[in-house]
Amino acid sequence: MIEKLKDKYVFFDVDGTLSEYRYNNKLYSGGCPELGCQTLEDLLFSNLFSKARPLKTMQKIVSNLDSNRVFVLGTTVTNNEVEQKYTWLKENYPNIKHENICFISSTMLKPEVILEYCKHLNINKEDAVFVDDRLDVLRKAEELGITAYHPSSFVEKKYIIKKYMKIGIDIDDTLTDVKDELYQAAVDYAKSLGKKIEEENDFEDKNNNGNKWQEVFHFNYQELKYFLKDIQEEITNKALPREYVVDVINKLKEDGNEIIIITARDYEFHDDPYKYSKDWLDKNNIYYDKLVVNARDKKKACVEEKIDLFIDDSKTNCLAVASSGINTIRVCNEVTDAENCFNNWQDIYNYIKSNYNS
Numbered sequence: 001m002i003e004k005l006k007d008k009y010v011f012f013d014v015d016g017t018l019s020e021y022r023y024n025n026k027l028y029s030g031g032c033p034e035l036g037c038q039t040l041e042d043l044l045f046s047n048l049f050s051k052a053r054p055l056k057t058m059q060k061i062v063s064n065l066d067s068n069r070v071f072v073l074g075t076t077v078t079n080n081e082v083e084q085k086y087t088w089l090k091e092n093y094p095n096i097k098h099e100n101i102c103f104i105s106s107t108m109l110k111p112e113v114i115l116e117y118c119k120h121l122n123i124n125k126e127d128a129v130f131v132d133d134r135l136d137v138l139r140k141a142e143e144l145g146i147t148a149y150h151p152s153s154f155v156e157k158k159y160i161i162k163k164y165m166k167i168g169i170d171i172d173d174t175l176t177d178v179k180d181e182l183y184q185a186a187v188d189y190a191k192s193l194g195k196k197i198e199e200e201n202d203f204e205d206k207n208n209n210g211n212k213w214q215e216v217f218h219f220n221y222q223e224l225k226y227f228l229k230d231i232q233e234e235i236t237n238k239a240l241p242r243e244y245v246v247d248v249i250n251k252l253k254e255d256g257n258e259i260i261i262i263t264a265r266d267y268e269f270h271d272d273p274y275k276y277s278k279d280w281l282d283k284n285n286i287y288y289d290k291l292v293v294n295a296r297d298k299k300k301a302c303v304e305e306k307i308d309l310f311i312d313d314s315k316t317n318c319l320a321v322a323s324s325g326i327n328t329i330r331v332c333n334e335v336t337d338a339e340n341c342f343n344n345w346q347d348i349y350n351y352i353k354s355n356y357n358s
Contacts, residue, residue: 005065008129008147009121011114012062014074014085016133016323017151018093020053020303054092055325061154062093071117072101073110073130107134111141133323152322164256165308165356168301169249171263171277173313174331175286176239179203185231190217204314208264208296228269233276241284242331244345249287251349259288262301262310266294302326309356311348327356 012018062070072089076082082103089096104113110132118125130141130148138148173179183203190197195218205212210224219227253259261281265273273293281288295301299320302310310321311329318328329348330341342348 005061005129008127009069009071009117009123010065010129010131011071011073011110011117012058013132013134014072014089017131018054018058018062018072019088020055020324052088055151057154057325058151059093063095067095067097070096070100072096073113074103075105075107076103077105107137108140110137111144111146114141114146115144135319150319150322152319152328166258166260166306167252168260168262168305168307168310170298170312170314170317171261171265171280172236174311175241175245176236177242177333178235178239181235182232185235186213186217186227189227189231190219193223204316208298210269225269229271233270237280241286242345244349246285248345248349252352253287260290260292260305260307261288262292262295262298262305264296264298266296299324309352
């Protein structure tokens with residue numbers, strides 16, 4: 001993947017791209033959504049960026065690029081933030097030139113700024129590459145003809161030096177395949193309640209909190225609880241593991257890896273998500289060293305558990321986890337050309353053996 005950046009003019013975001021998007025062990029400060037993981041007080045008065053964790057994969061990638069063609073295009077709110085980021089970049093990405101660092105106030109202006117740089121430097125926009133962790137701005141860049149990548153695109157074998165790993169694995173639609181059955185059950189339940197719905201082809205509860213079920217099926221909170229507790233639990237309790245799951249997980253353990261099951265099943269919608277999950281895993285003879293429940297924020301759980309490789313069916317979860325520098329594999333039902341996306345657990349094992357445990 002790094003070869004695609006050679007001889008290009010590459011514009012890197014900072015937060016969530018060159019550094020982990022996290023501060024004071026929080027992804028979101030709970031204040032203003034525009035501020036993200038920092039409060040306004042942090043941005044004005046704290047020495048917050050001195051502790052930001054640089055992503056090792058990105059450090060290695062940037063160090064292998066021509067420093068004359070590497071740019072930083074970040075978003076900042078205060079002068080304090082700007083000064084600290086200059087210092088942080090000098091310490092953690094020393095080959096990025098000071099004059100190639102640009103901070104602006106609006107993330108969504110980044111594609112236009114890149115086009116202005118292209119005019120100023122007299123380069124073709126086809127020779128510019130934009131790397132950012134925000135999907136909305138990446139989509140905008142692509143619409144303007146700029147090649148755009150998410151940081152997860154740069155997780156490659158050459159940067160992985162660990163023989164034995166902590167492997168995090170989701171349950172629903174990763175170890176099982178219940179997505180279609182659950183969706184149809186939701187349709188039937190909504191219709192039984194007299195709801196008028198517009199069915200979706202690619203349904204995903206991206207925030208792992210039930211909001212998407214409410215949005216699409218118009219469930220009120222009590223209806224949502226009934227669906228997730230009674231209907232969902234009945235379906236998932238009877239679900240069988242995907243083909244090869246049991247054998248592959250046993251092989252991964254025999255190879256020396258630690259298996260951590262990480263599920264978003266939570267205490268809001270389930271009486272005892274730990275027992276609910278443990279009973280299914282044990283009944284189906286699925287090995288695990290640790291079971292983590294109530295993990296709506298998969299990125300947070302993976303960082304806390306020091307996961308090296310995370311396997312999940314959700315593209316949203318995989319992108320979020322990958323943004324913290326953790327390698328991911330996505331389980332999907334469709335056939336795809338994506339390097340780290342598979343619909344067969346035997347293929348997942350072969351990929352792990354050739355890329356990580358080799």
